[in-house]
Amino acid sequence: MNFLDRLWGAFPAFLMARRNVARAKTRSALAVAVILIGVVAIGAIGAGGVAFQESQFETLGSIGADIQVFAGEDNENGHLTAADVGRIDRVSGQAEIVPLKQANADVIRGGSTAGSATLYGVEEPSALYEVSEGSIPQNWRKGVLVGSTLADRYDLRPGSKVTLRRTVTEDGETVRRTEEYRVTAVLAQAGQADIANPNEAFVLPPGEFDDDVFAQVIVRSDDATTANETAMQIKRTFNGRRQIVAVFERGDIAEQIDEAFRLINLFLVGIGAISLVVAGVSIANVMLMSAIERREEIGVLRAVGYQKLDIVRIMLAEATLLGVVGSLLGGAVTLGIVAVINDVLLGDPFAFPPGSLQYVVVGMVFGVIASLLAGIYPAWTAARERPVEALRG
Amino acid sequence: MAGPDDADSDERETNPVISGHDVVKEYVTGGETVRALRGIDFRVDPGEFVAIVGPSGSGKSTLLNMLGLLDVPTSGLVELNGLDVETFGDAERTRKRKETIGFVFQSFHLIPTLTAVENVEVPRLLDRTPRKTRDAATDLLERVGLGERLDHYPDELSGGQKQRVAIARALVNEPRLLLADEPTGNLDRDTGDQILAEFDEITDEGVAVVTVTHDDYVAQSADRVVNLIDGTVREDEEAVTG
Ligand SMILES: Nc1ncnc2c1ncn2[C@@H]1O[C@H](COP(=O)(O)OP(=O)(O)OP(=O)(O)O)[C@@H](O)[C@H]1O
Numbered sequence: 001m002n003f004l005d006r007l008w009g010a011f012p013a014f015l016m017a018r019r020n021v022a023r024a025k026t027r028s029a030l031a032v033a034v035i036l037i038g039v040v041a042i043g044a045i046g047a048g049g050v051a052f053q054e055s056q057f058e059t060l061g062s063i064g065a066d067i068q069v070f071a072g073e074d075n076e077n078g079h080l081t082a083a084d085v086g087r088i089d090r091v092s093g094q095a096e097i098v099p100l101k102q103a104n105a106d107v108i109r110g111g112s113t114a115g116s117a118t119l120y121g122v123e124e125p126s127a128l129y130e131v132s133e134g135s136i137p138q139n140w141r142k143g144v145l146v147g148s149t150l151a152d153r154y155d156l157r158p159g160s161k162v163t164l165r166r167t168v169t170e171d172g173e174t175v176r177r178t179e180e181y182r183v184t185a186v187l188a189q190a191g192q193a194d195i196a197n198p199n200e201a202f203v204l205p206p207g208e209f210d211d212d213v214f215a216q217v218i219v220r221s222d223d224a225t226t227a228n229e230t231a232m233q234i235k236r237t238f239n240g241r242r243q244i245v246a247v248f249e250r251g252d253i254a255e256q257i258d259e260a261f262r263l264i265n266l267f268l269v270g271i272g273a274i275s276l277v278v279a280g281v282s283i284a285n286v287m288l289m290s291a292i293e294r295r296e297e298i299g300v301l302r303a304v305g306y307q308k309l310d311i312v313r314i315m316l317a318e319a320t321l322l323g324v325v326g327s328l329l330g331g332a333v334t335l336g337i338v339a340v341i342n343d344v345l346l347g348d349p350f351a352f353p354p355g356s357l358q359y360v361v362v363g364m365v366f367g368v369i370a371s372l373l374a375g376i377y378p379a380w381t382a383a384r385e386r387p388v389e390a391l392r393g
Numbered sequence: 394m395a396g397p398d399d400a401d402s403d404e405r406e407t408n409p410v411i412s413g414h415d416v417v418k419e420y421v422t423g424g425e426t427v428r429a430l431r432g433i434d435f436r437v438d439p440g441e442f443v444a445i446v447g448p449s450g451s452g453k454s455t456l457l458n459m460l461g462l463l464d465v466p467t468s469g470l471v472e473l474n475g476l477d478v479e480t481f482g483d484a485e486r487t488r489k490r491k492e493t494i495g496f497v498f499q500s501f502h503l504i505p506t507l508t509a510v511e512n513v514e515v516p517r518l519l520d521r522t523p524r525k526t527r528d529a530a531t532d533l534l535e536r537v538g539l540g541e542r543l544d545h546y547p548d549e550l551s552g553g554q555k556q557r558v559a560i561a562r563a564l565v566n567e568p569r570l571l572l573a574d575e576p577t578g579n580l581d582r583d584t585g586d587q588i589l590a591e592f593d594e595i596t597d598e599g600v601a602v603v604t605v606t607h608d609d610y611v612a613q614s615a616d617r618v619v620n621l622i623d624g625t626v627r628e629d630e631e632a633v634t635g
């Protein structure tokens with residue numbers, strides 16, 4: 001007898017299970033197919049959800065460790081002053097702070113207004129923005145940086161000129177001032193939720209703005225926890241009964257988004273799990289049919305000395321075999337599907353985000369467990385049958 | 394197998410493989426009670442070839458089930474090797490079946506997914522001695538003249554060949570008692586003769602053979618004929634075959 005025969009000889013229950021599975025080919029194939037679908041449902045939905053989440057975070061931008069400080073509703077100035085910025089800087093300790101000035105302007109093309117845009121005034125633009133074309137001058141005193149959307153709209157490139165008209169206060173008087181700037185850099189497209197999103201804005205040196213007027217201060221910590229502590233500290237420092245500053249914590253949002261994604265994913269995986277329950281029912285059905293069909297055969301086994309538990313083992317081996325085959329095929333199909341999802345959402349078929357493969361494994365494990373559980377009742381039914389009755393035919 | 398009046402012949406030297414005293418078997422179906430065995434005595438000694446004959450419905454299969462520990466009597470005593478089978482639980486009875494009894498069923502009951510040799514191995518598959526089992530199964534199949542058909546599936550075998558595979562299967566655990574329910578029922582005379590010859594050979598080795606039969610010629614080659622009528626053993630020597 002050859003090696004394979006001996007191997008099967010060591011697992012007699014599986015020998016019979018394998019032959020039985022092979023006997024009713026169509027039925028076994030259908031049982032394997034439902035398991036496969038269940039495994040794919042769990043694996044692909046779970047892993048796909050993780051990929052989706054990952055892709056959303058990519059467009060949402062880096063969230064979490066940044067907080068924003070604005071003037072509060074009880075702030076008489078209506079804006080933050082240089083003194084406020086200094087206090088925030090002291091209170092924030094290690095964290096890097098980026099004071100931001102802000103104004104609105106009209107874009108003038110060929111002598112008339114072509115549209116409006118936001119102007120940001122930042123001391124160190126490189127702390128907030130990435131450049132896609134051109135560069136930010138070392139000595140940042142003049143010139144303008146253009147957000148990607150505006151650059152496209154007005155066809156601006158490094159070296160182009162742009163005319164902006166805005167309202168400024170000069171010697172206590174409000175005047176309209178029109179000025180021409182040279183574009184030194186075009187900024188990279190920023191994520192939806194990025195702070196001081198530059199896509200529709202021009203970034204100017206802070207000298208171009210009123211001295212003592214800051215729209216917001218961005219405090220960048222290392223992580224969400226520190227950010228949260230800093231936020232508390234700032235609120236304690238400025239706000240007594242009156243709200244002098246408003247602190248906008250992005251960590252909260254990040255957590256909420258994260259949690260929302262997790263819940264949605266769990267819900268979807270739950271739906272996927274239902275398909276495994278259906279698969280389990282189908283396996284149970286197949287096994288019951290198998291048990292009825294083999295009633296006599298099982299009677300013979302009992303007659304020649306197989307214990308009830310031996311019969312249970314043989315039937316469970318059969319259910320497990322179906323489950324294992326279904327789960328392996330299902331796992332392979334799932335990996336294929338997830339690779340496609342990864343490719344579409346993340347631009348790389350093999351960019352499995354953390355936790356993604358976990359769902360595939362969970363799907364496969366559940367596939368086997370569902371089959372095993374589904375086999376228990378039919379197996380016990382078959383084993384309990386009295387051999388005399390079974391052999392009467 | 395002995396009638397009630399054989400009770401005083403108990404001084405035979407050998408101990409019976411299986412014996413029964415005042416065995417009653419009743420089936421209750423739909424509130425009605427069928428008395429399949431109405432209090433019979435029997436004993437089977439090693440090496441005996443006993444034929445059970447009788448009309449349809451007389452309780453032959455029921456009796457065989459008692460002998461094979463597949464069923465327990467409603468009342469009365471059945472002893473296997475001197476032990477009351479009533480005291481065995483299901484697991485114990487199953488173990489005793491494996492150790493001492495071989496079955497040959499009327500409709501063969503071979504497992505269609507297994508080859509001839511695998512079918513013969515079935516009773517020993519769970520022993521996890523694949524090599525020894527394979528050797529024993531091969532030997533047995535050669536002995537019943539099927540050495541060339543080891544790897545054939547049941548549907549590739551003739552009725553007589555299937556029955557010989559079934560006999561080989563019944564012998565693979567080296568039983569002390571071989572029970573056959575109409576083993577020649579579906580077979581032609583020649584094939585039936587082959588099987589009878591096989592039984593002869595087995596009994597020479599000390600294995601007791603009990604067979605239910607409708608065939609006169611099977612009864613004639615038996616050491617002893619038990620005539621069952623309506624659940625009781627008829628004492629007259631004339632066998633009434635169905
Ligand atoms: N499981 C059962 N439930 C109810 N009645 C049964 C059962 N098994 C047997 N009987 C009845 O017991 C009686 C004896 O049946 P048994 O099968 O022993 O007869 P038999 O002698 O083997 O007949 P045959 O030659 O037709 O096989 C019959 O009347 C039968 O209807």
Ligand SMILES: [Mg+2]
Nearest residue numbers: 453454455574
């Ligand atoms: Mg019968």
